[in-house]
Amino acid sequence: MSFSLQSTPLDPAALRESVADPAAGGFCAFEGWVRNHHQGRAVDRLEYEAYAPLAEKEGRRILEEARERFDILHAACVHRTGPVEIGGLAVVVCVSAAHREAAFDACRHIIDEVKARVPIWKKEYFSDGTSGWVRCDHCAGEAHRH
Amino acid sequence: MKILILAGGRSRRMGRDKALIERSAGLQPGTPTRQLDHLLALARSISPEVIVSTNDLDLDPAGAPTLPDLHPDAGPLAALEAFHAAQPGEPVLLLGCDLFLLDGATIRHLLDRREPGRPATCFANRIDHRPEPLCAIYEPSALARAADAIAAGKGCARHFLEELGPEVLELPNPVALDNTNTPAELKEAFAKLRHGVSPKSLRVLYFAKLREARGLDEERVETLACTAAGLYEELRFRHRLPLDTAALRCARNGDFCDWSTLLEADDEIVFIPPVAGG
Numbered sequence: 342m343s344f345s346l347q348s349t350p351l352d353p354a355a356l357r358e359s360v361a362d363p364a365a366g367g368f369c370a371f372e373g374w375v376r377n378h379h380q381g382r383a384v385d386r387l388e389y390e391a392y393a394p395l396a397e398k399e400g401r402r403i404l405e406e407a408r409e410r411f412d413i414l415h416a417a418c419v420h421r422t423g424p425v426e427i428g429g430l431a432v433v434v435c436v437s438a439a440h441r442e443a444a445f446d447a448c449r450h451i452i453d454e455v456k457a458r459v460p461i462w463k464k465e466y467f468s469d470g471t472s473g474w475v476r477c478d479h480c481a482g483e484a485h486r487h
Numbered sequence: 488m489k490i491l492i493l494a495g496g497r498s499r500r501m502g503r504d505k506a507l508i509e510r511s512a513g514l515q516p517g518t519p520t521r522q523l524d525h526l527l528a529l530a531r532s533i534s535p536e537v538i539v540s541t542n543d544l545d546l547d548p549a550g551a552p553t554l555p556d557l558h559p560d561a562g563p564l565a566a567l568e569a570f571h572a573a574q575p576g577e578p579v580l581l582l583g584c585d586l587f588l589l590d591g592a593t594i595r596h597l598l599d600r601r602e603p604g605r606p607a608t609c610f611a612n613r614i615d616h617r618p619e620p621l622c623a624i625y626e627p628s629a630l631a632r633a634a635d636a637i638a639a640g641k642g643c644a645r646h647f648l649e650e651l652g653p654e655v656l657e658l659p660n661p662v663a664l665d666n667t668n669t670p671a672e673l674k675e676a677f678a679k680l681r682h683g684v685s686p687k688s689l690r691v692l693y694f695a696k697l698r699e700a701r702g703l704d705e706e707r708v709e710t711l712a713c714t715a716a717g718l719y720e721e722l723r724f725r726h727r728l729p730l731d732t733a734a735l736r737c738a739r740n741g742d743f744c745d746w747s748t749l750l751e752a753d754d755e756i757v758f759i760p761p762v763a764g765g
Contacts, residue, residue, distance in 0.1 A: 452765060
């Protein structure tokens with residue numbers, strides 16, 4: 342179970358490799374990509390900022406909780422910090438399990454929890470020259486345990 | 488000097504009437520009592536004439552005479568206006584009911600250094616040094632202006648006081664006027680009462696929106712706060728930070744903590760804006 346931050350481009354293949362297990366019949370990955378729009382406005386790039394010690398601690402906790410809650414073998418997550426261009430990878434989650442149902446469920450759960458709880462922030466730079474800090478869309482207006 | 492206690496506030500952010508909150512009674516240690524009763528006892532130890540400003544017919548004023556507003560919902564100035572209408576020519580010492588740390592020595596200090604030649608005598612807020620309107624003496628010349636201020640839509644008590652050109656005193660007890668608008672601030676007030684007040688030096692780290700607002704990644708801070716909430720309130724007020732505790736989480740020494748977590752010297756505290764990873 343590893344959660345890490347890095348300021349260099351993410352390597353999904355390496356993360357996939359890190360959850361490989363001959364006992365696993367199912368593998369599920371999620372990739373968060375930087376898209377060129379948000380709420381109808383054109384976005385040029387994002388910048389991610391993290392409170393690293395707590396981000397890593399809370400990220401690890403999320404993965405441990407997933408292992409207890411879902412019948413999975415391994416889970417890993419890596420998150421980018423710093424500027425990320427359009428089309429770039431912001432976050433990757435990889436999960437392996439004996440069976441696919443737990444892999445799907447755990448993968449979704451992990452990214453949802455990471456977005457809700459981990460102290461990482463992103464600033465959007467819009468094409469019109471303005472910028473602003475994003476509130477996680479998943480959490481806004483939804484009850485969510487913290 | 489007549490003392491007027493403001494018990495008519497809406498207590499919107501607290502979610503319940505601040506005047507009725509149970510607290511330890513400073514003058515009768517060990518006996519829980521309503522904040523209003525505590526202030527009444529405090530005021531009565533200083534002056535025989537204590538009046539409660541309220542529009543609530545169900546409020547038990549513990550034997551004190553009550554004074555309703557002429558213009559309810561117009562804030563503290565309405566209480567001043569009503570007092571002036573009832574007792575023209577009289578000065579008044581106004582006390583907000585959410586001063587959980589107010590002590591008799593502070594009130595006596597205010598009375599001893601009253602400058603009757605100025606429209607008002609008050610204390611400077613310990614954070615921003617601006618005049619504090621809810622523990623202040625208002626002379627009749629000042630009270631006469633309350634009605635006009637209300638009519639002009641200028642109901643802010645602080646602006647009203649500043650425009651009077653008051654005599655401004657330094658607080659002998661720096662936390663005496665720390666107010667309690669939210670549950671987190673109430674816990675801070677109780678923590679100060681329970682643990683006492685002493686300066687602590689610690690580090691605060693800022694991220695994202697708070698980093699930009701403060702203009703710093705981190706700073707060493709000396710605080711009189713007991714809890715994380717108290718510390719944030721000091722910083723928010725001093726630096727006009729754009730988020731309040733309802734929108735933030737806090738962390739102490741590398742892990743999430745409660746707003747009521749007690750601070751210690753050399754802690755590393757982080758106030759966490761709404762997160763947006765992924």
